[in-house]
Amino acid sequence: MVKGPPELWAGPECTIVRIGDRWRDQIVETGHRFRAIDIDLIAGLGVRTVRYPILWESVAPHRPDMCDFAWLDERLAMFADHGIEVVGGLLHHGSGPAYTHLLDPDFATKFADFAARVAERYPHIRQWTPINEPLTTARFSALYGHWYPHRQDYPAFLRALINQCEGIRRAMAAIRRVNEEAKLVQTEDFGKTFSTPPLDYQARHENERRWLSLDLLAGRVDSAHPLHRFLIDAGISEAEIDMFANGDARPQLIGVNHYLTSERFLDHRLELYPDVEAGGNGRDLYVDAEAVRVAGLDGDFGLAPRLREVWQRYRIPLAITEVHHGCTREQQLRWFAEVWDTAGQLRREGVDLRAVTLWSMFGAVDWRSLITREDGAYDVGALDARAPIPRPTAVAKAAAAYAQGQTYPHPVLAETGWWRRPERLYSWSDDTSPIAPEGPPLLITGATGTLGQAFARIAAQRGLAFRSTDRAALDIQDPASIAAAIERVRPWAIVNAAGFVRVEDAERETSACMAANATGAANLARACRAHGIPLLTVSTDLVFDGLLGRPYLESDLANPVGIYGQSKFMAERLVAVARGDALVIRTSAFFGPWDRHNFAWSVLDALRRGEPVSASANSIVSPTFVPDLCHAALDLLIDGETGIWHLANQGALSWFAFARAIAEGAGLDADLIFARESGPARNTALASMRGTLLRPLEAALADFLRDVGAAGGAAPPAPTIHSAAIKVA
Numbered sequence: 001m002v003k004g005p006p007e008l009w010a011g012p013e014c015t016i017v018r019i020g021d022r023w024r025d026q027i028v029e030t031g032h033r034f035r036a037i038d039i040d041l042i043a044g045l046g047v048r049t050v051r052y053p054i055l056w057e058s059v060a061p062h063r064p065d066m067c068d069f070a071w072l073d074e075r076l077a078m079f080a081d082h083g084i085e086v087v088g089g090l091l092h093h094g095s096g097p098a099y100t101h102l103l104d105p106d107f108a109t110k111f112a113d114f115a116a117r118v119a120e121r122y123p124h125i126r127q128w129t130p131i132n133e134p135l136t137t138a139r140f141s142a143l144y145g146h147w148y149p150h151r152q153d154y155p156a157f158l159r160a161l162i163n164q165c166e167g168i169r170r171a172m173a174a175i176r177r178v179n180e181e182a183k184l185v186q187t188e189d190f191g192k193t194f195s196t197p198p199l200d201y202q203a204r205h206e207n208e209r210r211w212l213s214l215d216l217l218a219g220r221v222d223s224a225h226p227l228h229r230f231l232i233d234a235g236i237s238e239a240e241i242d243m244f245a246n247g248d249a250r251p252q253l254i255g256v257n258h259y260l261t262s263e264r265f266l267d268h269r270l271e272l273y274p275d276v277e278a279g280g281n282g283r284d285l286y287v288d289a290e291a292v293r294v295a296g297l298d299g300d301f302g303l304a305p306r307l308r309e310v311w312q313r314y315r316i317p318l319a320i321t322e323v324h325h326g327c328t329r330e331q332q333l334r335w336f337a338e339v340w341d342t343a344g345q346l347r348r349e350g351v352d353l354r355a356v357t358l359w360s361m362f363g364a365v366d367w368r369s370l371i372t373r374e375d376g377a378y379d380v381g382a383l384d385a386r387a388p389i390p391r392p393t394a395v396a397k398a399a400a401a402y403a404q405g406q407t408y409p410h411p412v413l414a415e416t417g418w419w420r421r422p423e424r425l426y427s428w429s430d431d432t433s434p435i436a437p438e439g440p441p442l443l444i445t446g447a448t449g450t451l452g453q454a455f456a457r458i459a460a461q462r463g464l465a466f467r468s469t470d471r472a473a474l475d476i477q478d479p480a481s482i483a484a485a486i487e488r489v490r491p492w493a494i495v496n497a498a499g500f501v502r503v504e505d506a507e508r509e510t511s512a513c514m515a516a517n518a519t520g521a522a523n524l525a526r527a528c529r530a531h532g533i534p535l536l537t538v539s540t541d542l543v544f545d546g547l548l549g550r551p552y553l554e555s556d557l558a559n560p561v562g563i564y565g566q567s568k569f570m571a572e573r574l575v576a577v578a579r580g581d582a583l584v585i586r587t588s589a590f591f592g593p594w595d596r597h598n599f600a601w602s603v604l605d606a607l608r609r610g611e612p613v614s615a616s617a618n619s620i621v622s623p624t625f626v627p628d629l630c631h632a633a634l635d636l637l638i639d640g641e642t643g644i645w646h647l648a649n650q651g652a653l654s655w656f657a658f659a660r661a662i663a664e665g666a667g668l669d670a671d672l673i674f675a676r677e678s679g680p681a682r683n684t685a686l687a688s689m690r691g692t693l694l695r696p697l698e699a700a701l702a703d704f705l706r707d708v709g710a711a712g713g714a715a716p717p718a719p720t721i722h723s724a725a726i727k728v729a
Contacts, residue, residue, distance in 0.1 A: 001347070001348050001349075001350055002347035002348070002350065002351070002352060002353065003347075004347075004405075005340075005343075005344060005347075005402065005403075005405055006319075006320075006340075006343045006344070006347065006353060006354060006355050006356050007048045007049060007354060007355040007356075007403075008045065008046055008047050008048060008355070008356060008357075008358065008399055008400075008402065008403035009047060009048065009049045009050065009051065009087075009319065009321070009355040009356065009357040009358070010042050010045065010047040010049075010050050010051070010357060010358040010359075010361050010382075011050055011051030011052065011087075011321075011322070011357055011358070011359050011360075011361060012026075012027060012030065012032045012038070012052075012053070012360070012361045012362050012381075013026045013030065013324075013359065013360040013361075013362070013363070013364040013367075013381070014026055014027050014052075014053035014055065014089065014092050015092050015093040015094070015371065016053075016055050016057045016058060016092065016093075016094045017093050017094055017095075017147050017148075017371050018057075018094065018095050018147060018148035019147060019148065019371070019372060020148070020150075023057060024366075024371050025057075025058065026364060026365060026371075027053060027058075029365040029366075030362045030363050030364065030365060030378075030381075030385050031362065031385050032361075032362050032385070033071070035389075035390070036074065036075070036078065037389060038361075038362065038383075038390060039075060039078040039079060039082065040078070040082075041383060041389075041390055041392075042082075042084070042361060043079075043082035043084060044400075045358070045382075045392075045396055045399055045400040045403065046399075046400050046403035046404060047084060047358070047403070048084065048085065048355075048403075049084065049085045049086070049087060049127075049355065050079060050084055050085070050086055050087070051087045051089060051129065051255075051321060051357065051359075052075070052076070052079070052086050052087065052088065052089065053089050053092060054072055054088045054089060054090055054118050054122070055089065055090065055091065055092060055094065056090055056091055056094065056096055056097055056111070056114050057094050057096065057097050059072070059114070059118070060097060060114060060117075061097050061098070062097070062098075062099075063099070064099070064110060064113055064114060064117075067114075067117055067118075067121075069121055072122075076122060076125075080124070085126070085127065086122075086125050086127070087125075087127040087128065087129055087185050088118065088122065088125045088127070088128045088129070089128075089129045089130075089132055090111070090114065090115055090118065090128070090129075090130045090131065090171065091111070091130065091131045091132065091164075091167075092131075092132045093132060093133065093136075093137050093140070093147065094137075095141060095147065095148045095149060096110070096111065101148060101149050102137070102138065102141055102142060102148075102149060102159075102160040102163055102164065103142070103149055103151070103156060103159055103160060103163065104163070107163040107164075107166075107167060108163055108166040108167040108169075108170050109170070111130070111131075111167035111170070111171055112167065112170035112171050112173070112174045113174075114171075115128075115130060115170075115171035115172075115174045115175055116174035116175070116177070116178070118175075119174060119175040119177075119178040119179065119182070120178055123178050123179050124179075125179070125182075126179065126181060126182060126183060127182070127183050127185050127253070128171075128172065128175055128182055128183070128184060128185065129184075129185045129186065129187055129255065130167065130168045130171040130172065130175075130184075131164050131167060131168050131171075132187050133187055133188050133189055133213075133257060134161060134164035134165055134168065134188070134213045135161060135188055135189075135209075135210065135212060135213040136188065136189050137160070137164065138157050138158075138160040138161040138164060139157060140370065141160055142156040142157040142159070142160040143156070143157035146370050146372055147370075147371075147372075154230070154234060155233075155234035155235055158230065158231055158234040158236060159234065159235065159236070161212065161213060161216075162216075162231070162236050162240055164213075165213055165216045165217055165244065165249070166240070166243065168184070168186070168217060168249060169217070169243065169244065169248065169249035172184050172248075172249060173248070183252035183253065184217075184249065184250075184251045184252055184253075185251065185252070185253045185254075185255055185319070185321075186213075186214065186217060186251035186253075186254055186255065187254075187255035187256075187257050187321050187322075188210075188213055188214060188254070188255070188256070188257065189210075189256075189257045189258065189259070189262050190210050190211070190256060190258070190262075190306050190309065190310055191210065191258065191259075191262025191263040191264065191306065192207055192210070192263050192264075192291075192300070192301075192305075192306065192309075193206040193207055193210075193263070193264045193265075193266060193291075194263070194264070194265045194266070194291050194294065194297055194300075194301075195265065195266035195267070195286075196266065196267050196268050196269065198268050198284070199266040199267070199268055199284060199286055202266055202281055202284070202286070203266055206264075208226045208227055209227060211313065212227055214251070214254065214314065216241075216244050216249075217244060217249040217250060217251060218244075218247060218249075218250045218251070218314060218316075219244050219245050219246060219247035219248075219249075219250060221241055221244065222241075222245070228241070250316075251316055252316070252317070253316065253317045253318070253319055253354065254310055254314060254316050254317070254318050254319075255318075255319050255320075255321030255322075255357075256303075256306065256307060256310055256318060256319070256320050256321060257320075257321055257322035257359075258303050258306060258320065258322070259322075259324070259325075260290075260292050260325060260335070260419050261290050261292065262306075263290075263291040263292065263301060263302075263306075264288050264289065264290070264291055265288075265289045265290065265291040265293075265294045265297075266286045266287070266288060266289075267286055267287045267289055268284060268285070268286045269287075269428075270285060270286070270287060272287075272426065272428045273287045273289065273426075276289065289426070292419050292424065293424050293425055293426050294425070294426065294429070295425050295429045295430065295431070303320075303338075303339060303342050304342050304345070304346065307320070307342070307346055307351065307353065308346070308349075308351065311346075311351045311352070311353075317352040317353075317354055318351065318352065318353045318354065319353065319354045319355040319356070319357065320339060320343060320353070320355065320356045320357060321355075321357045321359070322357055322359035322360075323335070323336055323339045323356060323357055323358060323359055324359045324360040324364070324379075324381065326364070326367065326368065326379035326380075327418075328462050328631065328634075328635065329380075329393060329394055329395075329634070329635040329638045329639060330412040330415070330462065330463075330464060330638055331417055331418055331462075331463075332380070332393070332394075332395050333394045333395050333398060333410060333412060333413065333638070334412070334413060334415070334416065334417040335417055335419075336358075336395050336398060336399065337398060337408070337413055338417060339356060340356055340398075340399075340402050343356050358381075358382045358395070358396070358399050359381075360379070360381040360382070361381050361382050361383055362381050362383050362385040362390055363378055363379055363380050363381035363383075363384065363385050364378075364379050364381065365377065365378050365379075367379060376695075376696075380393060380635075381393075381395075382395045382396040382399060383396055384691060384693075386691045386692050386693055387690060387691035388689065388690075388691070391639075391641075391690075391691060392639075393635075393639050394410060394638050394639045394640065397639075397640070398410070410638070411439060411440040411492035411493075412439065412464065412638060413439075414438070414439030414440060415437050415438070415439040415463060415464075415465065418463060421434070421435060421463065422434065422435060423435070423463075434463075436465075437463055437464060437465035438465065439465045440465065440490065440491065440492040441464075441465040441466050441467045441489060441490075441491050441492070442459060442464060442465065442466040442467070442491055442492065442493055442494070442495055443466070443467050443469065443474075443485065443486070443489050443491035443493070443494045443495070444456055444459070444466055444467070444468045444469065444494075444495045444497060445469055445474055445476055445494070445495070445496050445497055445498035445524070446470075446496070446497035446498030446499065447468040447469055447470040447473075448470050449497060449498065449499075449501065450501070450590070450592070450594075450595040450597065450598070450626065451497035451538060451590075451626070451630075452468060452497035452498065453468075453594060453595065454497075454592060454594060454595070454626045454627065454629075454630050455468075455495050455497050455630050455633075455634075456468040457594060457630075458627060458630040458631060458634065459634070462631075462634070464634070467489045467491065469485060469489075471498070473485060474498075476496065476498050476499075476516070476520030476521070476523055476524055477515050477516065477519055477520050477523065478523075479523050479526070479527065482523055482524060482527045483527060486527060486531055486533075491533060492533060492534075493533055493534040493535070493536065493637055494524060494527075494528055494533060494534070494535050494536070495536045495537075495633075495634075495637070496520075496521060496524050496535065496536065496537040496538065497538060498516070498520060499516045499517045499520065499521070499538075500512060500513040500516040500517050500564070500567065502564075503542070503562065503564040506562065506563040506564040506567065507562065507563050510563050513563055513564060513567045514563075514566075514567050514570065516567075517564075517567035517568055517570070517571050518567050518568075518570035518571045518574055519574075520571075521537050521571035521574060521575050522571065522574035522575060522577075522578050524537065524575075525537075525574065525575040525578035525579040525582055526578045526579070528579050528582070529578060529579040534581075534582070534583065534637060534640070535575070535579055535582040535583065536582070536583045536584075536585065536633060536636075536637045537571065537575060537582060537583070537584055537585070538584075538585050538586075538587065538633075539568045539569075539571065539572055539584055539585065539586045539587075539644075540564070540565065540568045540586060540587065540588070541586060541587070541588035541589070541621065541622065541648075541684040541685070541686050542560060542562060542564055542565035542568065542684060543558040543559075543560050543565050543568050543569040543572065543586065544556065544558060544559060544560070544565075544684050545559045545560065545561045545682070545684075546561075546619070546620075546681075546682025546683050546684040547682065547683075548683065549683060550683065550687075551622065551652050551683070551685040551686055551687035552646070552684065552685070552686055552687065553646070553687055553688065553689045554586075554643075554644045554645065554646055554688060554689055554690060555689060558572070572584055572644070580642075581642040581643075582642065583633075583636055583637055583641055583642055583643070583645065584643065584644045584645070585629075585633050585636075585645055585647050586644060586645070586646050586647070586686060587624050587629055587646075587647050587648055587686070588621050588622040588623070588624050588648045588684065588685065588686050589621040589622065589623045589624060589648075589658075590623075590624045590625070590626050590629060591623055591624070591625060591626065591704060592625060592626030592627060592704065593627075593704055593707035593708050594626070595626075599623075599655065599658070599659075600623070600658075600662055600701075600704060601708075603615075603659045603662045603663065603673075604662060604666060604668070604708070606672075607663055607666070607668040607669060607672055608668065610669075610672070611672070612672045612673075612674055613659055613672060613673050613674065614674050614675075614676045615654070615655040615656040615658070615659040615673060615674070615675065615676060616654060616655040616656060616675075616676050616677075616678075616679065617654050617655075617656040617657075617675035617676060617677055618654065618677060618679065618680070618681040618682070619654060619655055619679070619681075619682050619683075619684075620652050620653065620654055620682070620683035620684070620685050621652070621653070621654075621655065621658070621684055621685055622648035622649065622651065622652050622684075622685040622686045622687075622697075623648075623649060623651075623653070623658050623697055623700075623701075624647065624648045624649050624694070624700075625649055625694070625697075625700035625701070625703065625704060627703075628649060628694045628695065628700055629647055629648075629694070632647050632693040632694055633647060635693075636693075645688065645690055645691075646686040646687065646688040646690070647686075647688075647693060647694060648685070648686040648694060649694045649695060649696065649697040649700045650692060650694060650695065650696040650697060651696055651697035651698070652683070652685030653697075656673065656674075656675045656676070659673045660673050661698075661701060662701065662705070665701055665702060665705045666705050
């Protein structure tokens with residue numbers, strides 16, 4: 001038994017990958033490059049060791065003898081001041097600077113020269129990962145062709161792997177000439193491949209292949225190795241293989257990078273996957289599916305079996321060197337908690353597992369496409385980099401607690417992750433019926449309204465337990481009704497989506513509007529305070545008069561001009577008095593696919609009938625896609641955020657411009673849209689000083705139009721929002 005919890009390590013996603021003649025740098029795209037405060041944030045979580053990029057392409061991009069260490073000097077000094085040890089990484093999924101590449105015969109020599117220069121600059125660094133995941137990098141670059149040099153043949157794959165492993169061996173030799181105590185921390189993804197019986201031969205091969213980088217470095221590849229003949233046939237000489245034989249490149253610690261999609265299932269039954277492109281090996285066609293979605297693999301699937309395999313094969317100390325899940329917050333939290341628990345269990349079994357690493361500390365950009373597309377798709381890390389100062393999520397808070405030997409009893413952890421639930425399975429499985437969540441529920445008010453229905457739908461999609469209530473079940477204007485509902489449901493939090501929503505009618509029904517929006521919200525806030533549970537309530541951009549001349553921030557003074565806006569502003573003030581730590585979401589002009597009572601639907605319906613549409617050209621708003629709003633609001637609630645947040649899709653435009661964008665995206669006649677100039681010019685668009693969490697309006701509108709089948713059922717093209725009509729917040 002290894003006593004005590006593992007250490008908490010961390011690392012920013014730092015890939016520099018070449019796609020054709022373009023380089024993409026995740027340190028730049030997540031903003032870490034420009035924020036020195038990130039080092040303090042890492043230290044504040046109790047991190048002991050950090051995997052950190054000292055990357056070849058960044059330090060010496062033009063010539064090997066022209067190294068710029070200025071940025072690193074500052075950052076590494078800050079880590080030293082915090083007492084945080086650095087594992088130096090020199091190449092992370094890259095092919096090197098423009099003067100080399102993975103198939104360059106001199107790659108290893110050039111790489112070792114760079115490693116020597118870095119070691120001389122930073123002799124105090126004791127642990128090194130010269131090249132991250134060499135096998136994975138070789139596959140993606142030279143077997144699948146995703147990254148430079150974009151080859152797709154087996155000899156190129158094996159040559160890229162040998163060059164990297166030889167680069168690691170020579171780099172460590174160069175580093176040890178400076179610091180003879182330097183240790184190799186070698187990372188790799190050891191995900192297993194499963195298959196249907198006809199493809200067992202391919203699965204066996206891939207399961208031997210996953211060990212090849214570590215087998216080479218550990219000196220385990222000889223003439224009896226199952227892949228020795230593949231190496232020789234690919235043009236790898238015996239002399240090159242023999243260079244590893246003495247084991248001088250054997251790692252002192254193995255870093256296991258494991259993701260929920262690391263393990264694969266090869267299936268020859270192509271008809272079961274109509275939406276998945278088939279591949280093959282030249283002998284058979286098959287689908288390379290996600291093993292996590294296949295039933296019957298539970299006994300040999302997952303992180304724990306892989307860690308045990310690595311330990312039994314090499315008997316070298318381990319660390320889990322990447323823990324990240326690009327999903328909703330509760331799933332991210334459940335994944336990190338499961339990994340931490342797994343590490344503890346293996347330590348109790350006697351596995352020398354040293355650490356668990358918060359990877360993707362500041363998130364990642366476009367990893368959904370392996371960075372091959374420039375979609376700008378941001379996946380949140382432990383710290384959300386969309387805030388001016390990266391904001392700790394529930395994952396960061398859990399990690400900080402675990403590092404101190406404490407628990408993190410968040411209510412959403414009562415449920416299992418999606419990867420352990422039957423609804424994850426492919427549709428051809430015998431049992432894909434969802435299981436109702438059984439953990440503490442959310443209580444959602446306003447079950448019959450647009451937002452109440454949307455919050456319920458999104459909670460159901462995410463597997464969050466919830467109870468949705470209408471006025472008969474919970475009347476927010478009646479404290480006794482609220483108390484009874486809380487006693488009955490016992491929620492861990494309340495989402496208030498109830499209220500008076502008819503903006504124009506509010507001018508005639510002032511009392512009803514004030515009672516529903518202000519008094520009701522205050523009643524909920526007092527009840528939440530009495531029971532010690534969080535409250536999320538929704539407000540509006542109409543708390544502003546629109547005369548500021550720019551999008552409004554959370555810090556701007558409210559000055560509503562109508563009864564509806566006044567009722568929401570009063571609600572904000574009363575909630576702040578009753579429960580100052582409530583989460584108040586201001587949003588604007590929402591539209592969505594599930595409720596036809598919104599501007600976007602009315603424009604589509606009119607244009608389909610060939611009718612003209614009149615829309616204001618001097619009233620500027622931030623149209624907000626309801627699914628995006630609900631997802632972001634629930635993430636903030638789970639993170640424990642409080643106070644006022646502005647949540648709106650990025651972009652500000654007039655109702656007239658919005659109507660034209662809808663028409664153009666749907667392929668309808670935009671000339672039927674007419675500008676209405678009546679009334680004062682007002683701009684109630686929303687921006688945020690706390691974090692821009694929702695994606696650009698163009699992307700949200702494209703999804704809306706696709707979801708509603710706006711172009712006769714076909715997926716419509718992305719709408720054009722003219723630069724003259726939009727002001728990006």
